[in-house]
Amino acid sequence: MSRVRVHNFSISLDGFGTGEGQTLEAPFGHAGSRLHAWFFPTRTFQQMQGKSGGSASIDDAFAQNWAHGIGAEIMGRNKFGHQRGPWVDEDWKGWWGDDPPFHTPVFILTHHPRPAITMEGGTTFHFIDAGPAVALEAAREAAGGLDVRIGGGPTTIRQFLAADLIDYMHLAVVPIVLGRGERLWDSLEGLEQRFHVEAVSSPSGVTHLTFARR
Amino acid sequence: MSRVRVHNFSISLDGFGTGEGQTLEAPFGHAGSRLHAWFFPTRTFQQMQGKSGGSASIDDAFAQNWAHGIGAEIMGRNKFGHQRGPWVDEDWKGWWGDDPPFHTPVFILTHHPRPAITMEGGTTFHFIDAGPAVALEAAREAAGGLDVRIGGGPTTIRQFLAADLIDYMHLAVVPIVLGRGERLWDSLEGLEQRFHVEAVSSPSGVTHLTFARR
Numbered sequence: 001m002s003r004v005r006v007h008n009f010s011i012s013l014d015g016f017g018t019g020e021g022q023t024l025e026a027p028f029g030h031a032g033s034r035l036h037a038w039f040f041p042t043r044t045f046q047q048m049q050g051k052s053g054g055s056a057s058i059d060d061a062f063a064q065n066w067a068h069g070i071g072a073e074i075m076g077r078n079k080f081g082h083q084r085g086p087w088v089d090e091d092w093k094g095w096w097g098d099d100p101p102f103h104t105p106v107f108i109l110t111h112h113p114r115p116a117i118t119m120e121g122g123t124t125f126h127f128i129d130a131g132p133a134v135a136l137e138a139a140r141e142a143a144g145g146l147d148v149r150i151g152g153g154p155t156t157i158r159q160f161l162a163a164d165l166i167d168y169m170h171l172a173v174v175p176i177v178l179g180r181g182e183r184l185w186d187s188l189e190g191l192e193q194r195f196h197v198e199a200v201s202s203p204s205g206v207t208h209l210t211f212a213r214r
Numbered sequence: 215m216s217r218v219r220v221h222n223f224s225i226s227l228d229g230f231g232t233g234e235g236q237t238l239e240a241p242f243g244h245a246g247s248r249l250h251a252w253f254f255p256t257r258t259f260q261q262m263q264g265k266s267g268g269s270a271s272i273d274d275a276f277a278q279n280w281a282h283g284i285g286a287e288i289m290g291r292n293k294f295g296h297q298r299g300p301w302v303d304e305d306w307k308g309w310w311g312d313d314p315p316f317h318t319p320v321f322i323l324t325h326h327p328r329p330a331i332t333m334e335g336g337t338t339f340h341f342i343d344a345g346p347a348v349a350l351e352a353a354r355e356a357a358g359g360l361d362v363r364i365g366g367g368p369t370t371i372r373q374f375l376a377a378d379l380i381d382y383m384h385l386a387v388v389p390i391v392l393g394r395g396e397r398l399w400d401s402l403e404g405l406e407q408r409f410h411v412e413a414v415s416s417p418s419g420v421t422h423l424t425f426a427r428r
Binding site: 110175180186199 | 229317343390394401414415419420
């Protein structure tokens with residue numbers, strides 16, 4: 001059975017996976033790039049940008065697992081773009097550029113479905129109005145036996161955790177206090193009982209947490 | 215100048231420093247002993263209990279710093295006992311036994327002052343109705359040039375952090391999701407800017423965080 005995985009998902013000490021006030025220019029709102037500063041120097045991120053180099057650090061050891069064996073991603077609408085409600089600008093194809101780093105089908109959860117968009121490099125954006133279980137069924141079908149990644153944001157991951165659909169989760173806890181935004185942990189009391197949880201801190205200051213289904 | 219320090223303060227992944235529903239039998243409410251399970255095996259805790267043995271672990275290396283150079287403690291009323299409002303049972307002298315582990319003056323913040331209680335072993339409980347700055351002044355006076363420890367709970371530590379009165383803070387992040395209780399981090403956006411923050415994970419599963427004033 002294919003697994004459902006979360007990778008490289010950053011949260012602040014106070015559990016926010018994104019800041020307040022998302023806009024076109026600020027996908028993470030007032031958090032800016034602070035939640036992902038650990039990720040940018042890694043070889044994994046540099047390769048995503050089509051560059052060479054980058055550090056082969058502890059952070060990179062975690063980061064590079066994100067694509068292995070993944071056949072599809074599910075993401076919340078706000079990871080695709082900043083628009084809310086009915087789509088007013090269908091020409092804008094999201095934050096991810098002409099050749100998005102996913103290279104698989106990507107299922108975007110929205111109450112406002114629109115036609116799929118085929119991008120360069122194997123990424124296709126599908127827009128579906130579905131809850132976690134139904135979305136996962138569609139993604140598994142598209143993944144052809146490979147694993148499905150739940151890409152975020154915090155609300156989407158929380159919904160999949162609440163529905164007990166996540167098999168593996170890697171979080172990076174960043175030593176900042178964001179104060180406001182979207183929380184990951186709400187309404188997940190006792191989550192640790194379903195997982196083997198480990199923590200390892202990195203010289204970058206980030207603490208990597210892994211949750212593996214028991 | 216004497217420093218103001220926090221030691222061995224445990225929080226859950228979702229930032230709760232205590233659970234919901236404190237009672238005489240459950241000082242940490244529904245959290246039970248889960249927030250402190252890392253602490254009990256340490257030499258430091260065993261010595262507090264008048265026992266020998268215990269582990270000389272990474273956890274103990276952090277734990278044992280709590281008493282060095284401390285001349286007084288400040289704690290919130292709920293760390294002393296479970297009673298709310300006017301004191302109805304002054305014969306009950308708190309959770310800490312006849313010979314509390316503090317061995318210094320302890321200032322308990324309460325809107326209901328009562329006469330001081332002298333315990334065995336050098337601990338005196340003083341009950342004062344004061345905000346952080348005034349309480350700290352009294353504790354510094356009593357500490358005779360030594361440092362002052364802010365003992366918790368979460369609300370008390372948060373108030374001292376908000377007032378920028380903490381010089382050093384050691385937290386232990388426990389890999390559980392409590393879901394409810396008292397949060398440490400609320401209203402502390404940007405706290406990390408005032409501190410040098412480091413993290414190290416322990417084989418026990420806990421991640422130790424240190425905040426040292428910049």
